[in-house]
Each structure stands twice: as structure tokens, then as C-alpha cells.
Amino acid sequence: PFSGEWTHDSAFVAHGSITAPVNRKLEPLGPHFLAHARRKRHNRTFSEDDRI
């Protein structure tokens, strides 16, 4: 499924950035939100959180 001529120097090339995200409110319930709140409070990333 992937193809195309490769004309770049490096193996990765960035073309642009994502459309600006919109602020919305999460519903504070369920196990995944509680994990999200925990990460946010302790300023952890996903992978740091996975290790604990």
C-alpha cells in the first residue's frame, strides 16, 4: 500500500503541523480518566506511567 518516489535526504521529513486543537472538557470519571488525572498531577508521560 505504501509507495512513491523518495527524493529527500533523510529517512524522515516533516511537512507541516496539525490543525490547532480545540479545548474541551473531559468528564472526570472512569479508570482511563483517573489515570489521565494521575499523570497530569504528577507531570508524567505515558511511558513513565506505564513503568510504575
Place this chain on the structure above:
Amino acid sequence: MSENPEVNVAEAEATPITIGISFGNSNSSIAFTSPDGKAEVIANEDGDRQIPSVLSYLTGDEFHGQEARNQLVRNAENTVAYFRDFLGKSFAEIDPTHSHASAHPVDADGKPAFKVKEKDNAPASTLSVNEITSRHLRRLVTSAADFLGKPVKSAVVTVPTDFSEAQRAALIKSAKAADLEILQTIHEPVAAVLSYSAKENHQPEDKTILVCDLGGTRCDTAIVAVRGGMYTILATAHDYELGGFKLDEVLVEHFAKEFIKKHKSDPRTNSRALAKLKLESEAVKRTLSIATSAPLAVDSLHDGHDFHSTINRLRFEMLSKKVFDDIVKLAEHTVQKAELDLLDIDTVILSGGTSHIPKIATRLAQIFPVGTAIHAPATDTAALNPSELSAKGAAIQAALIQEFDTEDIHQSEHPGVTVAPHLAAAIGVVVSPSADEAEGFHILLHPSTALPARGKAEFTVSADGDVVVKIAEAERYIHVTKPEPVEKPAKEEKDEDEDEDSDEESDEEEEEEKREKKWKVKGVLAEARLQGVKKEDKVEVTVNAAVDGGLNIAARVVGTQNGVRGVIKPSA
């Protein structure tokens, strides 16, 4: 030695438990989560799982639930019902429509209150809505504690999405007066979604869900986006003129007309006869959700006449068509409000007592494409009981947070934690050779996913050689395939002749045009090249979207060291 085990047993029994409460205008429910993780709704001492939110006073005794509700006939003025929505409001703000058949709300220093005779030989006392709520919650908690054999000190309570801060505060204050700590108030539609996701062991797929909470005196709808197991409400709608009471009215009118025909007098002119007919009509409505016909029998309904009748489901459905139409309209309106198409809705959850009616589920199923899951008893054999969804959701959340400090719970509800950036467009991999091809897009992160988020997918390589992975943003569009235009001229002629008939026919024509949901690539964000990949190899693509909108991308041939990583900076 012999005393010790006993002490331990007593201690274990004394460990307070946190329950889930769904507190409605018409009915309330109590639920708990058993040690094996299953949420269950508790029946009170009358055996009811849907406990009417009604309190009644007679000869010094307080009645609650169904017992109190039965007193709407003989002791209406000392019976308090439909008070939940009065909480935290001023007297001027409330709509007392539903209280006409019971104790009327009175103005007490600008706040709604009820005047009831608690004791026979004493003057009537004025009970604030807060006081009534306290008494109601206390009775609910007592029923739960009796069933569980454990003290109940705290609860998670469900509230509608349009409940104001003042209403929440009034609820928490009323609970405190009943020695109940409300750990959290959660939104009814999300509680319903939580009940279903518990069924999937909390590994829910990304879905967009329409929740229709069809209650007794109001209907509330919400669009809930489930992304990575987290819930975001995209839109809500409310109709305070719609609900089970409308269907009761339909039946009351039907039976009253029949009574008039037989006895030449109208039972609706007498409040007691009307109360009897209302109660029985509601019972008939419930029966019609499970049986195709239902009997009605009221002894000495009016002017000393007994009344017996039956109605079948088909007749009821015909009489209720307008109410069903309004429910469908409310659902459609909510989808529009979220700026979505009916095709964007993956699942519809029907919640609330009125959701038991089979016709409502089938009518809703008709507006959605085949394959949209409609979770209601009539359309899904594995559906959960719609009346129990809110209470169960509350019980699940209660079990999750009962070990937490109150401080932690309040902190996690803080906007600093709950407000998060959500993706405006879908992010995924362009699978087809040309970026303009709409079909060849594989979504890694859906629109409205809260950041940070991560998405991952595997692709099988079709030929030896280099592989180029294109990460792109895409927009959903609705592709319409018009039906064959051959019949057109004939139809227009008809239009002029007979208006209504041709309207219906053209509706049918429109149904034949095919509407599909497709993805259009807006722009390629990044490309990565993997060299020397063999046919049948698997390529794993991972994207990590950061809170600032930056994107980490990794592509890797599964089981090898062959991989590429890269970063896209957030827009300035």
C-alpha cells in the same frame, strides 16, 4: 482467642461502603459494586429497584417510594413528588406543572418548599426542598445499608448535564444533612456509557455515542465521544415537555373517552378519579413494553362505576405517534448540535424508564444506518436494563474512587485537569498511493481525541523494497450517490397533482440515495522511509500527540531494528 475472629467479623462489617445513587424526579435507584467488580442495583424493602422519588405523610408516619406514591390518590396534599429539579433554585425559577396532583410547592423566603401535615393534631409544617431531599436520600441510604449489612457513609450521585453549580451545592448540602457524603456528582449520560464500557472490561473502542435518557418528566440527550477510554461530551439537548408522563396522558385520554362513552361522565373532572386513572395508565404502559396487550381495571373509578378495559400495543403506538416523533426529533437535533451527521454515530444508548418501549428503539434504529448499535431491550438482546444504567455507572465510579482522599477527587475535577486540548481533525496513515484518494486513509487518532494521546496500527507490506509511510490529517465528508435520474419527470408531474402523497413518495426516493462516510486527506504532515522491507513483513506505525499539538512519529518493521523516528513541531 475465641473472641478475636468475632471482632474481625464485626470490623469487616463496619467498613463503610460507597454506593451509587441515581436521583431522579420520578424514580431513584441505589447500586453497589460487589467485590468481584460487578455493579448491581439494590432493591429496597418493598422489592423495588426503581424507587419512586416520593414522600408522603399520614397519621404521623413517613412513607417513601411506592408506598408514598400510592397515596397520591387518597392523601395527595400530604404527598411530595417531582422535587429533584427544584433543588438549588429560587421559587420564581421552578416549573410546578408536575406537582399539581400532589403537594404544591410554596414560596418560603424565595425558595420552593412544601406544606404538609406531618402529624395529625399539629399544624402543617413547611419543608424546604433541601429537607425533602435529605429525607429521601436518608431513606435510600437506609435501604442500601440494610441490604448490604454495612454502613453507607458516602455515595456518587448522578445529575443531569444541565444541573447548575447551585443545584449541585444544594444536593451536596442536603446529603450532608442526611449524614451522607457525596464524593462526586457525575453526569447521567456518561454514567450510562460507563455502565456499558464496564461490560467491555473498560477497554472501550473509540466511539461516538448518542445517549438518549428518556425519563418520566423530561428527556435529555447527549453526544459522548469515547477516545482512549476517556469521555468528552460534544453536545447536549433537553426537552422538559417530553417524557413518560406524555404517554401516560395519551392513555388517560384514551381510557377517559371510553369511560365517557359508557357512562356519560368524565373521570378527569374529579382529581381522585384522575389520580387513579393516571396510576393505572402508567401500569398499563409498562405492561405494553413487555406484552402486546394490557388490561386496565379500576374499581369505583368515577360516579361509583367500575371500569374495565384493554388496549393493545399497536393502538398505543398509534396514539403515541406524536410523542415518539418528538423523541426522534430530539435525537436528530442533538446530532446536528454537535455538528455531526447521523453516520458519525457508532452507538445509541437508550437510558431511562421510557426506553423500555419497543417502538421508540425501532423508530430510532430507522434513522440510523444499518449496523449502528442501538442498545435497548427491543433492538439488542444483550442490552442492559435502561432503568439501571445511571445507578450502575455511579456504583462503578464509586468503587473506583472510594479509596481516594476527598482532596484528590476534588483536584481531579479541577478544570486544570479536565480541560484538555482535543484534536480538530483525524490523524492517520495514507494507505493508498495517491494522497487525493479518499478511501486510502487509516485512522490512528479520531477527531475530538483529548491530548496527550497515542495511536498505533500495523500494516502488511505488499511487495519487496522501500516503504514510504505518510502521516496525514483528514476530514470526514459525506459522499452521496444519487439514485438513477430516470423517474424524475414522472414524479414532478405527480407533485402538482397530489401534494401529500407525492411528498411521501419523494421521501422514499431520497432514502434510495446512498450516503456514505468517507475521509478526505487534508494534508500530509510527514513522511518516513523504511528501506529494504520484504513482502509480508509487518510495519508498525505509532503516533504520540503531545499536549502542545506536537507529534512524535515512529515507523518500524515488526521484529527488527529497522525503524524511523521523527517529530512534528506544534503550529506556532
